Amino acid sequence: MTDATFETRNPANGQVLATVARGTAREVDAAVTAARTAFEDGAWPRFSPADRQRLLLRLADLLERDAEDFARIDTLEMGSPIRHTRGSVALLVDLLRYYAGMARAIEGLTAQPSDPDMFACTLREPVGVCGAIIPWNGPLWASVLKLGPVLATGCTLVLKPAEDASLAPLMLARLAEEAGVPPGVFNVVTGFGAEAGAALAAHPGIDKLAFTGSDATGRAIAAAAGANLTKLSLELGGKSPNIIFADADLDAAARTAVIAAFANSGQVCSAGTRLFVEQPVHREFAERVARIAQTLRIGDGMDPDTDLGPLVSARQLGRVCGHMDDARAAGATAISGGGRLTGAGYDQGFFFPPTVLVDARDDMRAVREEIFGPILATLPFTTEDEVVTRANATPFGLGAGVWTRDVGRAHRLGRRLRAGSVWVNCYNAIDPAMPSGGMKASGYGREYGRAHLDEHLETKSLWISSR
Numbered sequence: 001m002t003d004a005t006f007e008t009r010n011p012a013n014g015q016v017l018a019t020v021a022r023g024t025a026r027e028v029d030a031a032v033t034a035a036r037t038a039f040e041d042g043a044w045p046r047f048s049p050a051d052r053q054r055l056l057l058r059l060a061d062l063l064e065r066d067a068e069d070f071a072r073i074d075t076l077e078m079g080s081p082i083r084h085t086r087g088s089v090a091l092l093v094d095l096l097r098y099y100a101g102m103a104r105a106i107e108g109l110t111a112q113p114s115d116p117d118m119f120a121c122t123l124r125e126p127v128g129v130c131g132a133i134i135p136w137n138g139p140l141w142a143s144v145l146k147l148g149p150v151l152a153t154g155c156t157l158v159l160k161p162a163e164d165a166s167l168a169p170l171m172l173a174r175l176a177e178e179a180g181v182p183p184g185v186f187n188v189v190t191g192f193g194a195e196a197g198a199a200l201a202a203h204p205g206i207d208k209l210a211f212t213g214s215d216a217t218g219r220a221i222a223a224a225a226g227a228n229l230t231k232l233s234l235e236l237g238g239k240s241p242n243i244i245f246a247d248a249d250l251d252a253a254a255r256t257a258v259i260a261a262f263a264n265s266g267q268v269c270s271a272g273t274r275l276f277v278e279q280p281v282h283r284e285f286a287e288r289v290a291r292i293a294q295t296l297r298i299g300d301g302m303d304p305d306t307d308l309g310p311l312v313s314a315r316q317l318g319r320v321c322g323h324m325d326d327a328r329a330a331g332a333t334a335i336s337g338g339g340r341l342t343g344a345g346y347d348q349g350f351f352f353p354p355t356v357l358v359d360a361r362d363d364m365r366a367v368r369e370e371i372f373g374p375i376l377a378t379l380p381f382t383t384e385d386e387v388v389t390r391a392n393a394t395p396f397g398l399g400a401g402v403w404t405r406d407v408g409r410a411h412r413l414g415r416r417l418r419a420g421s422v423w424v425n426c427y428n429a430i431d432p433a434m435p436s437g438g439m440k441a442s443g444y445g446r447e448y449g450r451a452h453l454d455e456h457l458e459t460k461s462l463w464i465s466s467r
Contacts, residue, residue: 002027006192008166011079011310012300012349020166023191025199028158031187032205035129035156038184047154049104056100056151059179063144064093066175070168074140075301078165079309079350080264082302085140091430092144095448098432099148102453106153117467123460126154127231128207130456131200133193133221134169135213136162136312137267137372142212143169145447147176147186153456155208158187160200164312166190193217204228208456211235212269214370215396215441233445233455235269236438237370238398240419241391242272242427243381246281248403249425254288257376260401260427262293262354265308266374267316269442270399272427274367275378276387282380286358289376290336293354299345310349311373317350320373324355327366327375332357337374362390370396384409392418397439401427420446 004022009015021027038044047055063070071085080088108122130150134142139161150157161169166188173188189196201209201224208231211221215236225232242260244253260272277285301309311317321340328334337355352374360367360377367377381387391400400419404410410424420438423429430436435446445455 006163008077008164010076011312012302014348017076018167020163020170020190023160023189023196025195027189027191028160028196028199028203029205031158031189032129032131032200032203034184035158035187036205038182039126039129039156042184043182044154044156044185049106052103052151052154053100055180056096056103056148059151059176059181060093060096060100062175062179063089063096063172066171067093070140070171072302073167073171074138074165075309077167078136078139078312079301081306081309083304084264085301088138088141092141095144095432096148099152102149102450103152105450106453106457108459117465119464119466121462123462124457125460127456127458128155129205130155130157131160131203131206131209132157133160133197133200133209133211133213134162136164137264137269139165140168140172143172146210147172149452149456151181151185153453155456156185156187158189158200158206160189160191160193160197163190163192197221198224201225202227206230208232210445210455213237215443218443231455233447234438234443235436235445235447236396236398236441236443237372238269238271238396238438238442239274239368239370239394240270240272240396240399240401241274241276241387241394241417242401243387243391243403243413244275244277244281244285245402245404245406245409246278247405249405250281250285250288252425253403254285254292256401256427257289258292258296258354261376262296262308262374263428265311265352266320266354267312267372268428269370270421270428271372272399272401273371273376274391275376276381276391277378279380279382282378283358286356286378287335289378290356293336293356293376296354298341298351298353300349308354308374310351312350314350316372317352320352320371320375323366323369323371323373323375327357327360327364327377330361330364330366332360332364332366332377362393368394384412388413388416392416395441398442399423399428
């Protein structure tokens, strides 16, 4: 195997955390071979649904046992505040237990053919060897989300984490081994996207591929996977609208708008970064959001009082600063934040404050493109039809928020907004039982819920003649 390595660093201070193997096509091929062998031979194909359920429950228990270690490593490697990563681990334990229950809920159906001498039914069978390429903004979250349905359905997995955040996925692989996952069922290949990621996307031995990341990379992965007719699911970027009507609970809407836009320093694919506010309350509401944003404590994620940590890398910081410069040059004004933080405690890290823009327009680059950083554009509107048209005028369709006390309006916008998830009087609500995914350039396929299991199952028709 490879002797090449790369370093992973703490984005709060630039310190090296670990040296990680730099996998290439050779390591990917070895992992796919191991996954194929495990899927077709050995102990794994003989695991019953009850066996897979017990395995997932053991893994959940072990993750709960080591929750603090996982929270700390996610914080150290990608900067998210420790109290947030602690909460995420607790949700992931619950997610694994949900998939444990679903392992025993895989069902076919019995049909009634017109021929009375014919019996017909459908069988649900594991799709086979799965590949997953995940991003850096939630390494443990994405790893568990990809692994859960694989274990529940009896598939095997080759996981390629982002080079900026590889440690939690490696720790999860070790935990899976302790839980009793047979060799070859769960494989992690660390490395760079252009090397290991590209090799996994194009590998003919992959039956189903999942990718979470940018739409540009998603298009390249779809092209590579398409050459092999690999089954594919994509969870891509977003530029999600959060729509505030004047009749809403404006205090609750403002508090949630801050979280919707700035959680994880804006490094969330469904972040509500286009804040449409009804004209009569627009300016006052924008200023209210800015005041709340200015109260957020920014610093090292290991400090339990930190609300926002650093961006993941110098490259990402440069991208965010570039968008801010473009927005200002196009006429937008920052009423909070607006530039990289410097000075004591910030110079060694990649810190950018929560930024609220006014005087923004729909055609500005910072309003049209996914920034993946803490920049929120506020945009006034006057009518329901207008805001629906403007909210939908984007290539993306991942999430959308609506704030109103009008139940009829809530139902109308819930249907008219082109997004995979619409949240009314809340934002970014999730539950293991509710599917999540995108429309348009935000991808296709669904995660969470029964729909996620369906992504990992084939339907076989079985006919038996009694003649």
